[in-house]
Amino acid sequence: MxxxxxxxxxxxxxxxxxxxxxxxxxxxxxxxxxxxxxxxxxxxxxxxxxxxxxxxxKAADRILYPMRRIGPKGSGRFTRIGWDEALDEIARRLTAIIEEFGGEAIWPYQGTGTLGYIQGESGLAGWRLWNALGASRHDLNICSRAGNLGLARTNGTPGGMDPEMFARSRLILLWGTNTLTSGHHLWKFIQDARADGAHVVAIDPIRTRTADQADEHLAIRPGTDAVLALALVHVVLDEGAEDRDFIERHTEGWEGFEREVRKYPPKVAAEITGIPEKTIRALGVRLAHTRPTAIRATMGVQRHQGGGTAMRTIACIPGVTGDWRHPGGGVAYSTSAHVPLRVDPRRGLRPETPTRTLTMTRLAEGLADTRRPVKCLWVYAANPMGSTSDQNRVREGLLREDLFTVVMEQFPTDTVDYADIVLPATMQFEHADLHAGYGHMYLMWNEPAVPPAGESASTTETFRRLARAMGLTEPSLYASDLEIAEELLSADHPALAGVTLERLRAEGWARLNYPNPFVPFAGGFPTPSRRLRFVPEGKGYVPPATARADGPYKLALITPAPHVFLNTVFGNNPELARRAGAPKVLVNAKDAADRGLSDGQRVRVFNGHGAMTAELQVSDRVAPGVVAAPKGSWPKLSPDGVNVNVLVEERDADMGRGAVYHDNLVEIGPVP
The missing domain is CATH 2.20.25.90 (ADC-like domains)
Incomplete structure (x- = not known):
């Protein structure tokens, strides 16, 4: 049967x-x-x-067995080996590296390929092992760090609104976020709000599919978001609509912030942001008189030189309007800070060994360091050759013959091609995990549905095997997945009341035990004073690097998420790759005409870091001076072996060394 x-x-x-x-x-x-x-x-x-x-x-190119490199680095030539052989070689190589260079010569480069609290980055999977070995600490800052820190400077936490509360909003600002492509479930709640008369505004340098569905689209110049925020508050003050009671009772630093705001009337902001003065003023008036107002700002808005400051300043808006009083008011960036799971990487396993921190967004720099060299790069849930800035310099680092590279993967990505040893990784149907969305207030349990394919192993099982191969005796290194889950849920926090592993396995999900409706700062802000901290005078805006287009490169590059890929995940799926098509660059008609370029032409997009070829699409979806080239394609599946990250500089945002994917200047010309 x-x-x-x-x-x-x-x-x-x-x-x-x-x-x-x-x-x-x-x-x-x-x-x-x-x-x-x-x-x-x-x-x-x-x-x-x-x-x-x-x-x-079930894809034909799935990696199912351990492999050892037999060709030059980058060639992608491997031979199948057994798990015992792979682990013996890894253990021997790691032991030799530790003896000669110390544990810090190992860089565990973990990414966001899975966000699980057992198998993925949310729970720092593998970090008990790395701490036992004294490896360098990996600063996983590539996605949202600048914005997290900016929000925390204002509110004391990056946590904010429950996105389900958008159904109660009457004005919704979708700020630097393409909801229908990168988190479309929020749209249902936005639709509920619109049915009750809410007005939806998309603020984005690109007219995205979300902007098409909004009531208004403000085509802001990349990286000038903080100026728009200050100008909108300026109009609120002109209207006399600031919530004085909220400001006096729940905030600090108002006088300095008000002086900062007064520097950016709509006329000044229009010159900086590229948005017409009358449009800024009209939205400011609407903001002044519409409660509650919800702002959805996600990671794209903070991927530039002033990204942290932008989020810090945007977060001040509901402090002026008093929107934090109301269900459906405030800012929603990430709900991760509301998740009180007990993550225990056991940092004290080798307390006698000081360890350095290596930063994810500085991979090329870290691999080029000869004073304290990285001798082992262990990559998991990441594809840095396809996803990291300064692609050409990253490739140089991965080509080092003295770099022992281990990659745990499901598919033969560009990064796999540079590995010495490849270990097959399970996919989500094949292992247990505990998840919490950073866009909602629920915990999710993932029960294994089928056995691991081939000889693939989960992240946790791989590290248990490696600990055994290295003769480590620390008991916590061998905790089972269910034991890890129980430990994660053991935090003494009221949000976990009634949320048990037994319940999660039976029901699949549970809402965190917060009030519904959830008003996050009803009891005060998690700052020392319990008050929202306004931006000080002179600290409200950090201009993007693209504001200085006075050299040979004149066009501000945006690298948006395509509709069919998620970072580089699915880049090898034949149907989704077909839908994505060949690499494209969107250019305004004026910029194309100025360069003698025509729609459909193959062009070269270039700057001082690299170049790529793409099909030019003349489009009014981008304003003059702005071009857009989607991320996510695999370099080796592209015509010239690179993707758009070859144009992105390895440079820091103003907070947390965040990435600057949307803050680079390029030029475009015909393919020679």
Whole structure:
């Protein structure tokens, strides 16, 4: 008889929605996947990318066995080996590196390929092992760090609104976020608000598919978001609509912030942001008189030189309007800070060994350091050759013959091609994990639905095997996945009241035990004074690097997320790659005409860091002076072996050394 069952799980990918899903399994094989209809945020819908996940797990190019390199680095030539052989070689090489250079010569380069608290970066998977070995600490700052720190400077935490509260909003500012592509489940709540008369504004350098559906689109110049925020507050003050009671009772630093605001009337802001003065003034008037107002600002808004300051200043708006008083008012960036799980990487396993911190956004720099050299790069849940800035210099580092590189992967990415040893990794249907969305207030349990494919192993199982191969005796290195889950849920926090592993495994999800409706700062802000901290005078705006287009490169480059890829995940899926098409660059008609370029022409996009070829699309979706080239393609599947990150400088944002993917100048010309 055919035996069919449904297994509850969760999407692991780097998206705020973290969907609850149901896997249909027939005779031990996953044959179907659907969104969980009873989960309040997922509501039965998955995205265009994850709808192909069953197909993706069975792809012909999936890595199923350990492999050793047999060709030059970068060639992608490997031979199959056994797990024992792979682990013996790794243990021997790591031991030799530690003896000669110390544990800090090992760089565990973890990414956001999975966000799980057991298998992924949210729980710092593998860090007990790395701390036991004295490895360098990995600063995983590439995605959202600048914005997190900016919000924390204002509110004391990057945590803010429950996105479900957008259904109660009357004015919604979608600021630097393409909701319908990168977290589309929020749109349902926006639609609920619109049904009650809410006005939706998209603030974005690109007229995205979200901007197409909004009531207004403000085509802001990249990196000038803080100026717009200050100008909107300026109009609120002109209208006499600031919430004086809230300011006096719940904030600090008002006088200095008011002086900063007065420097940016709409006329001045229009010159900087490229948004017409009358448009800024009209939105400011609407903001002044519409309660509650919700601001959705996600990671794109802070990927430039002044990204942290931009989020810090945007976060001041509800402090002026008093929107934090109301369900449906405030700022939503990430809900991760509301998740009180107990993450324990056991940092004290080698307390006698001082360790350095290596920064994710500075991979090329770290691999080029000869004073304290990295001798082992261990890559997992990451594809830095495709996703990291300064692609040409990263490639130089990965080509080092003295660099022992181990990659744990599901598919033969560009990074895999530079590995010495490749270890096959399980996919989400094949292992247990605990998830929390950074765009909602739920915990999700992922139950294994099918056995691991081939000889693949989960992240936790791989590190248990390596600890055993290295003869380590620390008991915590061998904790099972269910033991880790129990430990994560053991935090003494009221938000976890009633949330047990038994319940999660039975039901698949549980809402964190916060009030509903959730007003996050009803009891005060988590700052020393319990007050929101306004931006000091002179600290409200850090201009982007693209503001100085006085050299040979005149066009500000944006690298948006495409609709069919998630970072470089799915870049090898034939159907999704077909939908994405060849690399493209969107250019305004004026800029194309100024350079004698025409629609559909193959062009060279270049700057001092590198160059790529792309198909030029003349479009009014970008303003003059701005070009857009989507991220996510695999370099080795592109015509010239690179993607758009070859044009991105390895440079720091103003806070947290955040990445600057949207703050680079380029030029465009015909292909020679």
């Amino acid at each position: 055919t035996r069919e069952l449904n297994v509850l799980g969760a999407c692991p990918l780097d998206c705020p929605d973290t969907c609850s899903w149901v896997v249909t399994v027939r005779d031990g094989e996953a044959v179907g996947l659907r969104g969980n209809k009873v989960q309040p945020y997922t509501r039965g819908a998955l995205c265009v990318k994850v709808n192909r996940y069953v197909e993706h797990t």
